[in-house]
Amino acid sequence: MTASPDEHEEAIRDRPHSRVSPARTRRNPALVQADILEVATAEFAEKGLSGASVNEIAEKTQTTKRMIYYYFGGKEGLYTAVLERNYKLIRELEHKVDLEHAEPVDALRLIAQLTFDHHDTHRAYVRLVSGENMMKGKYIRRSDEVAGLGMPVLAVLEDVLRRGQAAGVFRQDVEAIDVHMLINSVSLFRISNQYTFDALFQRDLAADELRSHLRTVIGDVAVRYVCI
Numbered sequence: 501m502t503a504s505p506d507e508h509e510e511a512i513r514d515r516p517h518s519r520v521s522p523a524r525t526r527r528n529p530a531l532v533q534a535d536i537l538e539v540a541t542a543e544f545a546e547k548g549l550s551g552a553s554v555n556e557i558a559e560k561t562q563t564t565k566r567m568i569y570y571y572f573g574g575k576e577g578l579y580t581a582v583l584e585r586n587y588k589l590i591r592e593l594e595h596k597v598d599l600e601h602a603e604p605v606d607a608l609r610l611i612a613q614l615t616f617d618h619h620d621t622h623r624a625y626v627r628l629v630s631g632e633n634m635m636k637g638k639y640i641r642r643s644d645e646v647a648g649l650g651m652p653v654l655a656v657l658e659d660v661l662r663r664g665q666a667a668g669v670f671r672q673d674v675e676a677i678d679v680h681m682l683i684n685s686v687s688l689f690r691i692s693n694q695y696t697f698d699a700l701f702q703r704d705l706a707a708d709e710l711r712s713h714l715r716t717v718i719g720d721v722a723v724r725y726v727c728i
Contacts (some may be wrong), residue, residue, distance in 0.1 A: 532571075533572075536561050536568060540579070541624050542624055549576070549631065554568055557578075572693070580643055584642065586622070588649065589622070591620075591653065596654055599656065604667060606725070608661075608723055612723075613718065613719050615683050615718075616690075618687075623706075629681060657680055658676040661674055661679070661726065668728070670728065674726045682721065682725060689705075690705040
């Protein structure tokens, strides 16, 4: 028998070092789920789906394994929820940037550098993406929520490209999905291949002193690819 939110509230109240206030939990059980997802993101990113432990996640969130199963339906359900949360986050960040009032070249550079910044500050996301690709996209394909999250970014890029093409500054034969792939290839590679690249070329791509340079590079690459 699965635990109810009321039972979970009692469990938290008995734990003095809980990450979530019992009073807040009573009003908003979503806070507990958010806490679980935050900790689970770090666990899955570090250890992968097979290596992560629901018991450890429960312990770190001062909750119970039973309650995690109540909210997410099991380990695979929790992992899928983590993927959905992380993909939603980057889409939300993209929508917060004012591109409509920026010139097409500036707008494209903003998109490229926003992606760079996101991957730089959300390195768990990069590791999650790498891990999911190791599993051939098994869980992301099952998620109806993630399935629709690719279209908004393409729509944003298509609008910027149309404006640039109408202004005569962008090539007519450029597709939004190619630009998106180009931007992500550099931004993801910088984090996912940090250690192997450093071992081969003695250059830590994720080092702070290279950040500004590489951020400029990704903007330049994207702009020069589409410009006439």
